[in-house]
Amino acid sequence: MTTALMFSGQGAQKVGMGKDLYENSEIARSLYDKADEILGWKLTEVSFEGPQEALTETKVCQVALFVHGYAVYEIMKSQGKLDDVKIAMGLSLGEVTAMTAAGVFDFETGLKVVAERGRLMQEACEATDGSMAAVIGVERDAVAAFCEEMDVEMANLNCPGQIVISGESGKIAAAVEAGKERGFRRIMELDVAGAYHSRLMEPARADFAAFLAGIEFKAPQLTVLTNTTGKVISEPDAIREALVKQVVSSVLWEDCIVSAAGEGADLFWELGVGGVLKGQVKRTNRAWANASFETWADLRA
Structure with a gap:
């Protein structure tokens, strides 16, 4: 082994x-x-x-x-x-x-x-106003395009179907709403202190x-x-x-x-x-x- x-x-x-x-x-x-x-x-x-x-x-x-x-x-x-x-x-x-x-x-x-x-x-x-959100059940390429559109970043690509996005609080909130409207399987804001890995x-x-x-x-x-x-x-x-x-x-x-x-x-x-x-x-x-x-x-x- x-x-x-x-x-x-x-x-x-x-x-x-x-x-x-x-x-x-x-x-x-x-x-x-x-x-x-x-x-x-x-x-x-x-x-x-x-x-x-x-x-x-x-x-x-x-x-x-x-x-x-x-x-x-x-x-x-x-x-x-x-x-x-x-x-x-x-x-x-x-x-x-x-x-x-x-x-x-x-x-x-x-x-x-x-x-x-x-x-x-x-x-x-x-010193900043940042946040993060989890995106569940969405392909990596689709999340990458979505992040570019919403002006946020992919912070963690943890495993298939589990990605965390990061950026300014207002933009993350907008991304969460947009993801829900588009029928993402699950997208939710996380309780974090800031926008890590962004x-x-x-x-x-x-x-x-x-x-x-x-x-x-x-x-x-x-x-x-x-x-x-x-x-x-x-x-x-x-x-x-x-x-x-x-x-x-x-x-x-x-x-x-x-x-x-x-x-x-x-x-x-x-x-x-x-x-x-x-x-x-x-x-x-x-x-x-x-x-x-x-x-x-x-x-x-």
């Missing part, structure tokens, strides 16, 4: 995530305590106790999902369960987790990268580029894929550029899944919260084996 690891993106977070890992694993406890120290605030308290409103803030949930996903990775690695892993990828911020697992940078650096990413994206959200994130992209210029990137030890193209990426400078571009570009997640299978993956393991990515693999191709690992019980099975 060739295993591909998948790491969660923003929106998967929930209060209590990681608490049982912290209580049962010295590896997880060390990572969470180190994160509290580096961040200068108690990620452990917000992750384990909430409230949900605080955990959902962009600058908080991105680091919470990063530390949780990486803790699951390190625990499974120590258990000898990852010997068949050849591929790593992540949805949006999860791509930073994947790059950390692949050795592009260490945990401390990855944490700082995702913390700055989250901070800058939250600032961009607060041109409204440009201030975050520019500042993130400046920040990453000072970070050393190493060649990945696993095959890694980038959301920006849905394809394999290997050169350190190209990975840096892709992480910068990803802030404002479409997340081609379905393409990443398909590309991983093309690279030989016949087992997809989600190291994250909620089983969302596992479900997207199923909707892409039901023949591909998959599993999700989130809690201590999952890891002890």
Whole structure:
């Protein structure tokens, strides 16, 4: 078997995530305590106790999902369960987790990268009036043409028939109404803080580029894929550029899944919260084996 690891993106977070890992694993406890120290605030308290409103803030949930996903990775690695892993990828911020697992940078650096990413994206959200909407059951080409017409952008292409669009709040609201009038199977506005993966994130992209210029990137030890193209990426400078571009570009997640299978993956393991990515693999191709690992019980099975 060739295993591909998948790491969660923003929106998967929930209060209590990681608490049982912290209580049962010295590896997880060390990572969470180190994160509290580096961040200068108690990620452990917000992750384990909430409230949900605080955990959902962009600058908080991105680091919470990063530390949780990486803790699951390190625990499974120590258990000898990852010997068949050849591929790593992540949805949006999860791509930073994947790059950390692949050795592009260490945990401390990855944490700082995702913390700055989250901070800058939250600032961009607060400085703009953006929104997002889910479009269900409509072909990719049709959504692309619809977005061009409505002057919004495709933010996430998650799996067949599941696309998220992003842009200015007024234009997203108009797009939702237009989609309903045209008989889209389902189109609904999402409860988000801003227009992620759209041109409204440009201030975050520019500042993130400046920040990453000072970070050393190493060649990945696993095959890694980038959301920006849905394809394999290997050169350190190209990975840096892709992480910068990803802030404002479409997340081609379905393409990443398909590309991983093309690279030989016949087992997809989600190291994250909620089983969302596992479900997207199923909707892409039901023949591909998959599993999700989130809690201590999952890891002890």
